[in-house]
Amino acid sequence: MTKSEIEKHYQKKKILITGGLGFLGSNLAHALAEKGACVTLVDPLFPEYGGNRFNVAGIEDRVGIIIDDIRSEKLMQSLVKEHELIFHIAGQTSHIDSLKDPFLDLDINCRGTLILLEAVRKFNPKAKIIYAGTRAQYGKILKSPVEEQDYMQPVDIYGVNKHAGEGYLWIYRDVHGLECVSLRINNTYGPRHQMKQANYGILNWFIRLALDSKPITIYGDGSQLRDYNFVDDVTQAFLLAGAIPETGGQAFNLGSGNPIPFYKMAEEIVAIVGKGELQKVPWPEERKKIEVGSYVADYSRFSRTTGWQPEITLKDGIARTVTYYEKYKKHYWS
């Protein structure tokens, strides 16, 4: 699909984004608003989560914003009726927090997804649903790069529940005929990510530490491989998944094609920011238990189906992210 075909596809399209004020949701909202789509965002703005009103600065008059929770059945029933494409991005996204409160993670990531699917089934079964899956569904990968039909063994409650959420999609596809897609998103970084806490989005957090001239802590030797995508590439993946019919009914890995060791990512940040310094410390018990080792994804299925390729290098992406937060720091630091 050419860029102009994508533009045309989304023009005036009625789109719902759950978690729309968060990192992935708001970046997608900007891209869709630029293309003239009619976008509604739903987000509960839980204080400890990634939702941030500033994330829609510049498009706030062009998108509908509903501050509410996807776990409200009535809300979802009325919302899904009016939208032909739904990006389901809302979720509890912290690995660590999922272990501290597994019931909350279950409630948001499983029950919340079921509420959405039931609403679509009952009130708008023709809507297409794009689900934000995650590399956490795989846990420790058994072969590298990992493919979509490899065995999955999540190492945290978040991964188990996100995988169950995706599993529901395939039931609603096969039993109820819904059109569903899952993007199993790898580590993503960039503008509009929360910068309040270290519990998820570690690359962004390291950028904050560097900007604050604080030490950046690497657990162990940091040699585990990571597969980072800049958020604009993930946004483009969402757009393609939503526009190309052939994505329907499938799960797709995203990936960078350029995995790098964790510590090198941190070195890049220090080099680009020109501040901060790396400190290696032993793994804390809590973290070690949910560390998955190297993660490298094979995203060829998605490339074959949509033509998608990540375009932003890590260096370039970090530089853009730094520029963004230098400018808008006050809206993200707290």
Next chain:
Amino acid sequence: MTKSEIEKHYQKKKILITGGLGFLGSNLAHALAEKGACVTLVDPLFPEYGGNRFNVAGIEDRVGIIIDDIRSEKLMQSLVKEHELIFHIAGQTSHIDSLKDPFLDLDINCRGTLILLEAVRKFNPKAKIIYAGTRAQYGKILKSPVEEQDYMQPVDIYGVNKHAGEGYLWIYRDVHGLECVSLRINNTYGPRHQMKQANYGILNWFIRLALDSKPITIYGDGSQLRDYNFVDDVTQAFLLAGAIPETGGQAFNLGSGNPIPFYKMAEEIVAIVGKGELQKVPWPEERKKIEVGSYVADYSRFSRTTGWQPEITLKDGIARTVTYYEKYKKHYWS
């Protein structure tokens, strides 16, 4: 482990069985009571489920019986404290019902399992937990026989949620150090199964139809392979899983080693009962969508680890089941 070692292992052992008045739970309770174990059963006796007081006839004075729901956190917290081995068998087990009320299935099979695991973590982290997993975790198998680390694609909400429940086990194993085992149980039949409805346990249901001289309906040509285990063999698998330390931390398939086409199972029943007749009809839409095709399990991992082998042939198992229900019909027909 020899039979006398198993006897000795279970003597006076304090054991909790969730779903203890149901099919698998009550058969296990009989075996444990015979071995002199101190057994507590917890079961809510939901009318539409498999729990039945008659299932513990003969041992009712030797086991503790608590009529309550595993979703009561306080109850589970007090119960796990007093037991060193927990068989977690309670669950919503109907594929069809899981599609009709996915929230209830989620609540029982996911939240219920989390409640148990949290209770064990907080109040008795040394207890061993044996989880009743299911072939439904695999859904449509991609290779036959299916092995434990093959890709899983459940075709109903029940399968997704049971798989999530098992996934929690591995998190509690790795993060919190709990000793957990999952038996992925294939189709099981035999005495003490509910005979009220056709929504699960189809072999038992066919036995009822034959005993009632009613037609037995086969959807399609019935050529899909099934892997049936008689309940005594599954009980033996539970006993070994609970007694042998090497099972700890692992998932195991059970299987028969003698898969047979679905329609042949029905023919065996008609031949043994001497009543009933087969009728082939096209697949109803509702059933077709969650039909998985042939299912054959590789149970060699469990055999290697425990020495377990299924011992009861299908013919023999059906005959024993028929004898049981001919005798106790009034407690199961309704």
